[in-house]
Amino acid sequence: MKLGKMSLYLGVDVGSVSTNLVVINGESEVVDKLYLRTSGQPINALRTGMKMLSSKFGQNTVIRGVGTTGSGRQLASVIIGADIVKNEITTHAVAAQMLVPDVKTILEIGGQDSKIIILKNGVVYDFAMNTVCAAGTGSFLDRQAARLEIAIEDFGAYALKSNSPVRIAGRCAVFAESDMIHKQQTGHSTEDIINGLCEALVRNYINNLAKGKDLEDTIVFQGGVAANVGIVAAFERALGKKIIIPKYYDVMGAYGAALIAKEKIEKSSQGSNFYGFGAAENExxxxxxxxxxxxxxxxxxxxxxxxxxxxxxxxxxxxxxxxxxxxxxxxx
Amino acid sequence: MKITFPHMGNTFISAKALLDDIGVECIIPPYNNKKTLEIGTKHAPEMVCLPLKINLGNYIQAHELGADTILITGGRGPCRFGYYCEMSKEILADASYNMEVITLDGPNGNMKEFLERIKKLAGGFNVYKILKVIKNTTIVSKRVDEIEKLTYKIRPRELIKGSTDKVYKTMLNKVRKVNGSREILQLLSETKKQLMEIEIDKELIPLKVGIVGEIYTTIDPFANFHIDFILGNMGVEVDRAVTVSGWIIEHMLKNILPTKKDLRYRQAAEPYLGRMIGGHAQETLGNTVLYAKNGFDGVVQIYPLTCMPEIVAQSILPSIERDYDISILTLIIDEMTGEAGYMTRIEAFVDLLNKRRERFEVGKNVALFRS
Structure with missing residues (x-):
């Protein structure tokens, strides 16, 4: 990667579980991306991220525009000085369209929420977010992986090794966990239980969010959980369709925010509100x-x-x- | 006798007019807030719908201010609202709050019981006086709704952001201190004049969004996180077909009077839901169709968690969405609803509507001709 005096755009997604920063260039290509744990302290995560970017890009780059998104978007915008503050549904849709231009359906599962976005003729046509329960989200998978003492990165691979699926009640996180424990005590293998869990989550997702919606090709799956091959396989089985995982699946929100910031700055003659990489170092x-x-x-x-x-x-x-x-x- | 009543948006203005004119002392509970809901949630069954929880909070907060009697309206049909009166009585008694509950229900054939209740409330039986009070209350409720409708039109178009809210909030603060329907009507007409004086952008064609759903959560700003303010301040013109005055006229007066009801919504809902299933399900569906036919950009459905009629309506709405190509957002509310997630959905919905309109205009579609 060559770093000259480049004009770059920064997208920041402060989510409940992860804080992501994406730097893109004038051609909308990702120059750098960071995926950090928020750990309940968004300001700290932001500071760490900005420090890392600062040491990498230093004084040789100009950040021409900044966009923030995620549940901590307002906080982030105040600290680093954002040009746009956008909700995560819009940013996810923009990012997916950039990478997969003919996308019609976006499945997104993050740490604390999951959403479905339907596009028609290139614009967001319909969307839904999970309402009451966290059963189908990343933090629940995280917790189950920790309970079974399996690294979350390997969790999905276990599911693929299953030969006879076990049906797990996936409606509610608490019931799902007790059902998993029950199945485990009756002697089912860990692989089968994990596979059952993946299928339960997908079933829950489709019943809750996709109800009454036509999921047309091309389908894109993004968010941190897209790294879980077990869930991806379960989705493909349930929908009977091929699912595309975009290149930057884990930082799509931040990528979309950067793209929107770029668009806004390019349209207007204004400069950026960005306070500089040092801004986050203040107390x-x-x-x-x-x-x-x-x-x-x-x-x-x-x-x-x-x-x-x-x-x-x-x-x-x-x-x-x-x-x-x-x-x-x-x-x- | 010190009478109180539950809050539902601006209903308190009509209720105050009614009680002031009858001549009984009324105690308006504090506006709905987190504490109201906290108190209500403590006493109500967990799975009951949100309005009952807020109502109970209202009663108890009014009790602390000295109220001893509660005036509520009743309802029939398969919606839990019909049980609110009995539920409230039992719950308040269990919690040792000594309060009487008077239900102003449609007579439903039992005219004697209805008249008894009015007599109890009015402390006598002067037919002329009662009719006059009912007439004035109805006028007040109509005027209040007109003011609300006016703010829906002005808020997105105002040149100085916040001017509509300022006038409107001043009215809400003043109305508690005036007395009787005459003074209330005077205040309302002053407010209307002030609203008309707000400078607006006449060229702007804002996005138009219709609000449908369960009556309490669509009308009460605390329950729906001030959705009409939020949308209005984002530059969206809103409309809400179900109103307090509409409810008084259609569901109370026209049940007694031999006049024809306004059933346009029912005809519009006919292909999707041919009969009344309780609550406002038919209104929700019918009004969605009417909004779609009248060129609205989108519809927001709001209802409290576990509301059966609206759950039925929600499952039918995708058909209307498909048939009329209109965007619909459903928001479900209970005491656990997080404001952040709620706002995110509204923001994203407005983004979606903006983008769709752009597409229509670029594609030289019919949308260019809509007013």
Whole structure:
């Protein structure tokens, strides 16, 4: 990889389980990608990521645009200075379309949520996110792998070795776990149980999210769980169709955010809001206050750095958030 | 007798007008908030739908302010709302809150019982007075809904963001302090004037989204996380077919009066659901069809977790989505609903609608001609 004085774009996806950073060039190609564990501390994860990128790209590059996404998108945008703040459904769709132009169905399973996105004529036509239960998501698989003392990376491979599948109740994480333990105590092999779990998750996903929707080719599967070959095989069996795993399947949100930031900057004549790689090195503090001025009892979040208030949000009336007005798009 | 009633969006304005005019003291519970829900959740059965939990919170918070009697409306048909009255009575008694519950239900043939209840409430029986009160309450509820509808139109078009919310919230704060339908109507007409004075972008053709679903969660801003504010401030014009005044007129008055009901929604729902299955399932389906026919860009369905009629409607909605090529988003709400995930869905939905409209316009489709 040659690093000259390049114009690059940065996409940041602060999710519940992982924080991903993607750097792309003017041709929308990924120059570098990072997949870090959020470990419940998004600011720390962001700081680590920015440090790693900073040491790699140093002073020789210009970041022309920054996009943030994921459940921590607002927090990330305040800390590094983002040009766009986009929800993860839109970013995932944009990224998938870039890599697989004729994509019609996007299956996405992340750490805490799973979603399905249906595209028609190149635009998002319909989508659904899991509503009540985390049974079909990465963190549940993570937990089960840990319980069986199998590295999560090898988890899927076990499923492929199964010869007689076991039916696991996958509706709810708690019931699935007790059902797995029950099957294990009656003497089923670990491979069969893991395969049963993969099938249960896929069944749950299809029943919950894909209900009433036509899953047309081309189908793309992305998100951290796409690395699990057992789940991929179970999807292919259940749908009877071939599934494509895109190249950057684990960082698609961040990739999409970078693409949207690039598009916005290229369209407008404005410069970037980016504070520079050093921005994350400052000390950031987040605190929440319950506002008791009216009966809404809003939980206001305040981000401060060196005793300076950077941003506040969470209030309905705008009394707190309007104190710090920043000239940028926070919502949408 | 100090009367209170449960909150449902702006229903409290009509209820206040009614009770003020009758001349009984009323205690408006604090606006729905997290504490209300917390109290309600503590006392209600876990799997009951969200509105009952919020209602119970309202009663107990009003009790703390001195209320001793609860006025609620009843319902029939296969929806749990019909049991709210009895459930509330039992739960409050179990929790040792000594409160009386008066249900203003449609007479359903039993006119004597209905009149008894009105008598209890009005403390006498002056037919002329009662009719006048009912008339004024109905007018108040219609005016309140008109104001709401007006904000739906102005909010996405306002030039200075937040000006609509400011006028509207001032009205909500003032209305608690005025007395009787006359003063309320005066305040409402002032508010209307102020709303009309807000500068708007007349050229803008905003996205249009219809809100359908279970009545409580679509109307109450606390229950639906202020969806009309959120969409409006994102530049989307919203519409909600099911309103408080509509409910009073269609479900209460027209059950007694020999007038024809407005059944357009029922005709529109006919090909998908031919009969009333309780709750607002038929309205949800019918209004979705009507929105699609009237050129709306999308429809949002909202309902509380475990609401049977809306679950049925939700499973039929994909057919309407396909037949009319309209986007539908379903949001299910209970006390566990996380605001972040909720907002993400709404944001993504608006993105989707924007993109679809772009496509229509580029493709020189019919969409160019819609107003």
């Amino acid at each position: 950031y503090k987040a605190r929440s206050i319950e506002c008791n001025d009216c009966s809404n009892l809003c939980e206001v979040i305040e981000i401060t750095s060196n005793n300076e208030v950077l941003a506040r949000w969470g209030d309905r009336c705008g009394k707190w958030s309007s104190v710090v007005k920043k000239d940028k798009e926070i919502v949408g």
